[in-house]
Amino acid sequence: KAGVTQTPRYLIKTRGQQVTLSCSPISGHRSVSWYQQTPGQGLQFLFEYFSETQRNKGNFPGRFSGRQFSNSRSEMNVSTLELGDSALYLCASSTGGGFETDTQYFGPGTRLTVL
């Protein structure tokens, strides 16, 4: 099976712009989670989508949003970019059956740089 894919791998934006990141989960996986990784804050949970519905949300401002399509692909959007949004954004997929024992499998990430 192909793994989790994320596009683009690298992005450079300027403050105030918006950005959309894309994630394609492992075939058959219905849950997609997004995480932000920075040197200062580490790995932080953004949100999880399952069956096109947001199921869990982390503690991020409303500038961060996401959605999931019927084929389980997910997009994450960040509006009005700030310098502090520079990070590696990781997408993870799992079967999503609702079990806490689910393993999340991660994509390679999108490196976002905000200038």
Add this chain to the structure above:
Amino acid sequence: AQSVAQPEDQVNVAEGNPLTVKCTYSVSGNPYLFWYVQYPNRGLQFLLKYITGDNLVKGSYGFEAEFNKSQTSFHLKKPSALVSDSALYFCAVRDDTGRRALTFGSGTRLQVQP
């Protein structure tokens, strides 16, 4: 609230020697524990997980982890380190209270010297 502590920012070990990367956790309910590894410019790669049962869990690439409920620990181990094991290791936890997001530790950089 869930939390994970990885007390060592870096662990140095000689190739061929055993390695241990430490992790302690705090959760409200029963813990489900995971170890991931991250190589430079890559995402996180799943190594192993503890759900229930045997306290010694075996995973990928010869890694294993020991769950200790009384010490709330889940240390990652390998009997014989390889230079190629050098990477950033993350411990993560989720409990059974319905919150599905993983809570990660701050990561431990493993450096294996030839």
